Amino acid sequence: MKLINKSILTAVITLSTASVYYAQQVQDTAAKSKDIEEVILRGVTDIAKDRKTPVAVSTIKAAQILERQGNQELVEMLNTTPSIYATKGGGGFGDSQIVMRGFESRNIAVMVNGMPVNDMEGGTVYFSNWTGLSDVTSFIQVQRGLGSSKLAIASVGGTMNFITKSADMKKGGIVRLGVGNNDYLKTSFAYNTGKSDKGWSSSFLMGRQSGSTYIQNTDYEAYTYFFALGWEVNQKHNLQFTITGAPQWHDQRSFAPTISDYIKYNPDNDGTPDRTYNSDWGYYTNAEGRRVALSNRSNYYNKPVMMLNWDWTFNEKSKLSTVAYMSNGRGGGTGDLGRVNGRNLTASVNGVPYFRDAQGLYNYDKLFAENAAVNVNTANAGSTLIRRASINSHNWYGILANFQHKVNDNWNFSIGTDNRYYYGYHYQVISDLYGAKGYKDNANKNIAPNIVTATSDYKKLNWNPFGGSQVPLNERIGFSNDGEVLWYSGFGQIEYSKNNLSAFIQGSVSNQGYQRIDEFVQDGITVQRNQTVNRKTGFKNIFGYNIKGGANYNIDENNNVFANIGYYSKQPFMNTVYPSNQQVVNPQLTNEKIFSAELGYGFRSAKFNANVNVYRTQWKDRALRRTITVPNVTDAYAEMNGITEIHQGVEVDAAYKLNNIVEFNGMFSWGDYYYKGNATGSTFDGNNNPLTVAGDSNTTTLYLDKVKVGGTSNNSILQMTAALGATVKPVKDLSVYAGWRFVGKLYSSIDIATFSNPANQERGVLKLPDYNLTDIGISYKIRLKDNSKFFTIGANVYNLFDKTYIQDGATNNFVKTVGDFTTTTTGGVTTTAQQKYDAYINNPANFYNGIDTSNRVFFGFGRTWAATLSFNF
Template sequence: MKRSIFAALAVLLSPLLSMAQSVLSGTVSDPSGKPLAGATVLLRNQARGANTDNNGQYRITGLNNGRHVITVSFVGYQSVEKTISLDADKTVDFQLSANTFLADEVIVKATRAGERSATTYKNISREEIEANNFGQDLPFILSNTPGVVVTSDAGAGVGYTGIRIRGSDASRVNVTINGIPYNDSESQGTFWVNMPDFASSVDNIQIQRGIGTSTNGAGAFGGSLNLQTAPPQTAPYAELNNTYGSFNTLKNTVRVGTGHIGGGFSFDGRLSRIKSDGFIDRAASDLKSYFLSGAYQGNKDLLRVNVFAGNEKTYQAWNGIPESRLNGDQAGMQAYIDRNYLSEADAANMLSSGSRTYNSFTYKDQNDNYWQNHYQALYARQISDKFSFNGALHYTDGRGYFEEFKSGAKFSKYGLPNVPVNGTDIKSTDLVRRRWLDNDFYGLTYAFNYQPQANLSFTLGGAYNQYRGKHFGEITWAQFAGSIPENYHYYDGKGSKDDFNIFGKINYTLAEKLSLFADLQYRNVGYQISGTDKNLKSLNFDNNYNFFNPKVGATLLLDAQSNVYASYSVAGKEPNRDDFTNLKTGLPVPRPEKMQDIEAGYRFKNNNINAGANIYGMFYKDQLIFTGEINEFSDAYRQNVDKSYRLGLELDASVVLSRQFALNANAAFSRNKIRNYVDYVPEYDDNFDIARLVATTYKSPDIAFSPNTVLFGELVYKPLKGLAAAWQAKFVSAQYLDNTQNNSRRLDAYFVNNIRLGYDFSIAGIRNINLALLVNNILNEKYESNGYTYSSIYQGATTTENFYFTQAGTNFLLSLNLKF
């Protein structure tokens, strides 16, 4: 069967492959004639190109005869563009002049992996970001990379979204923006909803899987996302980007820039808004953001000041859908209603809602509201041809709340006395509460780079950051208000975190074939939690952690097109705030995690193929594992497990089949296990207090939310100049909701297909017009990408509740983008 398919493809493609074709080759050098190894040679508007070898030579085969526009670029040099006509094999040489300005790449150089790095990574270019940016959150733009699984609370990629890399959740994925930490200091997660449309200001992204290189911020236990914002363009520009689609999704973006205006100065700006009703009932989002940047670029200095902010208002959809509602089980829904004492209105909502769009929240202002402002001052200096420095000062101000309606809330849970009404003490009331977070995050990062000779380089870098956060709750309305004091806070908590790290790196190349590296990092974290939490429980945690994170590796250059690499890394990571505040009664205080990461791989790159394969082993000590259980505030519980591991194989390839066809594909196969897992189920007494925890031990179960297979494929077809069509397909195997490997508590496998169309053209006065259409889930797959579960015992009977986050069926996004 497979042979027949391949034979059929060969027959279909043979007319394309038999067209008149030629070879383009040549050399790229600097003004002195010195060859530039690793320069990029690209054919504009085509998925074709090559990198120069150690002798500065390139070769591109299988080019159709005719007119081509060739662009050549190399870091630190001015790009060159030539138009050529091919009617036979041709040799074209290029000479690049040194860049007048210090390149923006120096800002992230210390935390980036290069082509010869013994690190498993994937680079996402600006062109790829633009092609997939229809207004969905950044995780959905990264969804097509190896081992990545994304999810959306609202079901359509706008609002609260999540990302997992190698099965690791966002709190284990280190995110930096221009080398500055972005993860929330206490939860360690990344909330992209606070930075809507930030992708429109990003130039490139590097995803490092596993521990990766030393970087700033929390330890990377699944991967790192290193984002670099867009550098200034040489000429003035303006852009209008607009998207409209299903669920009344709307995106409007304006981008402007002055280009270089003399003296090395430039200014850039962006203003965005995104609105969507969401696939889930009432899961609407109203998002706004801006990005401003001013820069001075000289031949030895670069100073850039970035100011960007986001404002989100998102209706809550984080409770998911009960399994009985999802399956349309009337008896199960009634049992759920009775078991959870739903009000008449809530019961009616459950019974009458759509099985895949149900939202338990109906209060009109059940919204999450948050404002976040970022300030970055980035400076780099080329002190000599061998020595450079880059550093940054940063400050983030975040403030917001989510509002909730609570029915029949007991006064005692809010630290209030009962209210006398007509001679009777009222013990509970309907009320509206707001839970606030007010935080400040500031610090500095730095890196000194020294390259005494071509085959030897050193980096000394690090950071010191401080976080100060306030957590408090307010009651804004109550049916029986009694004597609630003005500006009353029913809880007040504080978090204080100081994070210091210093790292040193050395890279050494032997005989231009073998590259060796060592990367040593020391990190100290001081973390204090005080006050009271949302349950009125006193908090008093004072923690100090010291981590030594060594990394060593080697890369062997097999030839100009391929290399093999291997690395060994160690990392440590502190628990997050919820691990302390949500600590389950009877369990010990959480311990820090440790991990050893072994990576080995092979990379190949020529004119038509860019491919890689790697194997990894991630071995944990005291990994904090989601149990699958949540509390009444929808907070997930985690607990330490003694030993666990992730073993995997990842494949990634981009192949140019012809001038018109290209294929992109990746695959991730893994085994994710806990050696021995103890599951705790609470048993309640007749007063509904926890009487005890019932423990059950499981031998070698799968780690929750860790699919063993993730596959992606994309076929790109470019029949005409400026016109491109792509079919994308993604498969994610089954995942378990908890660590018991119980088939009754899992997410089923799903296979989702998308179609993307794009057409670029220009008319007088408009440099480029792009019309694009993205049709998501074109085959209308009904699937759930996230969920949770919890169990309890009462009067000898065990009850398990499963909840799921459904994703939208067939939906579309249509965009019109104008560049002036």
């Protein structure tokens, strides 16, 4: 994991396509396989080389990000890459989600300069923490499948490596201004000093972004900072220091409303859904009598990353790359907690939402009044309904080292180590009392009951995440537990390259030690799962390993073939080691086993490039946790175990340069992702109390055999996609482009309630409607007399035809059959199952685009736009 220097940057940029619309695998023009600079993998950044590294790869340059991103999420730039599905999630700033070959981000290795950034407890990646990357990234390389990384990381679906700018870039600067729909405003300034005669260089960037998204009440404010300092001591030693961060806060839409609510609360009242509808906010009346918007769901975070990279070149054959890094994050997300008069915020009375108004928004005045009437001192614990903030902070330190040696013209080897220490802080505090005089909490067994009145303003970011004290224990509610992770690993790789053949074999071993620390338990007194537990569990060490290899053969100047194969024994995440948020190690703990194989073919010519890949991955003993919705239950979740998945498919991408004016690009991917065998599932409420799923037990069999793989976090799994794009450059410095994308075989999230019923196994996961989207854009450079100085004007329109589509699904409510109804008699009147079915099937309000309107979904954004103006000097 090394910060990329100038020579590597030059080599990598040659991998990028000439087209600015579509990121694809392209030809490496180097011809000498014996050259030490043409090794398959370099440093610990593991940049794949076309026609040499045997993996499926796509690369996006900074120029494309600048010209195409606008006000989109950064990961949406990958949507024209085979087998990738990136969405805006709930639609809040930075709340995007990405799926690669049917695997979600927690099982995709996301890296910055080769440094893994997936959360060390749960593997998740919150892209709102990384929004600043779009301003400082030199290029993004995506490797689908096993990937070329040497590290002991679980790149089940693939890897995403963001390579940031380095200090020794060419002297110059850039000023940018961006505007767009919903008050989008972005400004930034960057400057590179270039390298001095004594080897010093620096680069910095400052930026700010604000506005709201297409969704109701999703205001946000975000900043970006980046600083790099380089010193080339001599020909043997090169040092690079980098710090980057993106502090932000944003209001969210976390809950996926039902389709019927999108239609019901559309102010146009025309039977169509209001795609902007957000059920996570409302109004209250302040002391001046004005209505003020208030969000129940918001996120705030500051997660800077510091790296110090040292490259030591011993001689022309040997090199050591070392990087030490730290990432201290502070922040969390809000939601409701407790009940007032026995009702939580989403409660209904006789089918009517109790705390909602006629527009489907929260009636905070009603809530505030009921809260204010509660005597906190005499009421039971949890008898007021407040907004809590769940803190998810951490301190993360690591060191990576990789030694490379050229044995001879054909053989190279590398060996290294990846060591990390992580400490995560997880607890709840009060963010807003919602008119109550306090909140009584009995979760802390050391201070029970505890009446808390202190609140925290989530919009006041802590700009110093490297210090600062945690909130006192007597101000914490709900839960307070820490996670401590020790990670030690070693890796090695042997490479062979001669004439038209290149090959490698790589292996790694790792030990992950997990300790859970619960501040709310009483040492030696608290009993969980019939065991007496302590505040600290002690470390549970789990050994894992992987081995993989591959080969590429260049048949001639135009054709090449490659293959790779690998096996992972992957350690489970922390919430599987200590299930249901308790201090007891899972008695059935086992590693997840992943086997993957891939074949690929590539064709390269002056005008036409194409790639075809065929892959298959088997994932056994998978365990996962997901948030679920249970009526009148706050923060319910489900744990699923013993899952086996098969992911297999075909990918095709191609680019054709008709002439110097017109270029075409396209891709197609088809997948077949399904569960093999059944699994088990259990459900719990937010206080870890078991919830009944079937009969009188909270544990049930999940009938999943041959069911299509669905999402796990209110998201969907894509199994077929296609894209076509064209770029026209009629005159110098003018570029006009258009892109079309098709999404099909899109499957909703899985849930325990549906698949604990064997009758639903044949129905499978709910398939969402297919859709097509079209984007267009234009970019023009205005050059000054000094050719190094120029303005760039750009504009983008996304979803040009304002297509209404469902991007993600959270439920599996199928169109009903007669068998779903029963005959009933009320007041002497009998209604048969057939009569109920007829009434249901003949009511158009029950259906939208072929699916039941009771399903909870996220609609995609309608037509949006962004424009940019930048000046390079």
